[in-house]
Amino acid sequence: MRTNIYLIIVLSTICFSSCYREKDLKYSLNAAGKNRIELEKVLEHYKDSGPKYDAACFLIKNMPGYYSYAKSSGLDSLRKIQSVIFHKKHFPRDLQDKWSKFSYKSTPKVYDCHAIKAEYLIENIDLAFAAWQKRPWRHSLSFDEFCEWILPYRIGDEPLENWRKVF
Known part of the structure; x- marks a missing residue:
């Protein structure tokens, strides 16, 4: 059983x-x-x-x-910037100001x-x-x-x- x-x-x-x-x-x-x-x-x-x-x-x-x-122009630009940062290890201040507020919510x-x-x-x-x-x-x-x-x-x-x- x-x-x-x-x-x-x-x-x-x-x-x-x-x-x-x-x-x-x-x-x-x-x-x-x-x-x-x-x-x-x-x-x-x-x-x-x-x-x-x-x-x-x-x-x-x-x-x-x-x-x-x-794909969007904003996202493509951000990827280019990330590539520059990765290879050159610096982030220009003017780009930092422009892209620091990028929101993926709109993508x-x-x-x-x-x-x-x-x-x-x-x-x-x-x-x-x-x-x-x-x-x-x-x-x-x-x-x-x-x-x-x-x-x-x-x-x-x-x-x-x-x-x-x-x-």
């Missing part, structure tokens, strides 16, 4: 967890709107790939809420789930797995740790770029 109760609890937990994960994926796909087709292409591409499919699901489930800022956001393309995600996933499999530290990372630390295609709100090939 006790074994049956434990079995029911374990099966219920697995079922609930699976339903919850599926719900997250559906939410993300719905949040993508017209771009849902791109995300579904990724899932279709990896449907028989086991861990790569799980990785694709991880990225898509976590996509809502992530964004970059739309439109471009949400990843609305803009990301299937090719970009597929390339990112393939390159992340290649990096993971080639490195000696691969044995010390679980799949969940890989998904959290190696797989993501962005760090913050930077524009989407094919950075992984370079690094």
